[in-house]
Amino acid sequence: VVRVHxxxxxxxxxxxxxxxxxxGTSEAELRDRSRRGSLVGDEDALLDELRDIAYxxxx
Amino acid sequence: VTSAAPSxxxxxxxxxxxxxxxxxxxLPDAPPVVAExxxxxxxxxxxxxxxxxxxxxxxxxxxxxxxxxxDSRGTWLAIDQSAxxxxxxxxxTPLLRLEYVRDAHTAPSAHIQVHAQRGALSHxxxxxxxxxxxxxxxxxxxxxxxRFRPCLEDLLQLLIVECRVDALEGWMEAVVAGRARxxxxxxxxxxxxxxxxxxxxxxxMGYEVISPGNEADGAGRATDNW
Numbered sequence: 001v002v003r004v005h006x007x008x009x010x011x012x013x014x015x016x017x018x019x020x021x022x023x024g025t026s027e028a029e030l031r032d033r034s035r036r037g038s039l040v041g042d043e044d045a046l047l048d049e050l051r052d053i054a055y056x057x058x059x
Numbered sequence: 060v061t062s063a064a065p066s067x068x069x070x071x072x073x074x075x076x077x078x079x080x081x082x083x084x085x086l087p088d089a090p091p092v093v094a095e096x097x098x099x100x101x102x103x104x105x106x107x108x109x110x111x112x113x114x115x116x117x118x119x120x121x122x123x124x125x126x127x128x129x130d131s132r133g134t135w136l137a138i139d140q141s142a143x144x145x146x147x148x149x150x151x152t153p154l155l156r157l158e159y160v161r162d163a164h165t166a167p168s169a170h171i172q173v174h175a176q177r178g179a180l181s182h183x184x185x186x187x188x189x190x191x192x193x194x195x196x197x198x199x200x201x202x203x204x205x206r207f208r209p210c211l212e213d214l215l216q217l218l219i220v221e222c223r224v225d226a227l228e229g230w231m232e233a234v235v236a237g238r239a240r241x242x243x244x245x246x247x248x249x250x251x252x253x254x255x256x257x258x259x260x261x262x263x264m265g266y267e268v269i270s271p272g273n274e275a276d277g278a279g280r281a282t283d284n285w
Contacts, residue, residue: 002075003092003094003106004071042151052102056095
């Protein structure tokens, strides 16, 4: 089963905000803690989602 | 995009279909695959982590993220980055990562990171002044660069044959077919990197190969990166 859809920049920015609000942190801090190997719970999986968003946004 | 190439959306759909068909043929309970597009970029990933079970008991998951965009000519979809992570459900730290970053600067473009510890390795890294001697995952083990890196099918076979996770009947056919498709694509790319070598081999095999007289000298080819 496959779903293909075009996303908008606004949609991605809102999704990023939701993830970061849920984690209560910034993406920079999350990446920094990833480098130090100190992510917990589902933070590492959510960081991958943030990487997907950043990639689509061309950042 | 040239008129000969399918649209970005069609290429994304085809790529997502191939991933979905592979996962659905190999692993039980594979989630649907989603392709999201913005401008010339596409992310293809299962909607959720792919569950991995052993004798029916869910124990781990495989996360797949594939990030692609149109090539430099704006024609064909090319993989920019891929990340495959094996994770035990009871532990947030991945066990194993197989990653590819086309424009990696310092780490090998295709690499495996193992989240494990070994005293002897820590000793070596500690003596050599490594900043994280106790963390084996900081080592990026090179696995063949852009052209010769393993494909997802190889990782699935490792999980089934050596880690003994549950698989669907007939999984091997799907893995072999997918790997053949992958390697044929890579062989075409390697031929573009090494046209003279490819022509030599074809001549040795009895083919008649005529040089266009403007063969690339190989500068900047993807095989130059580790």
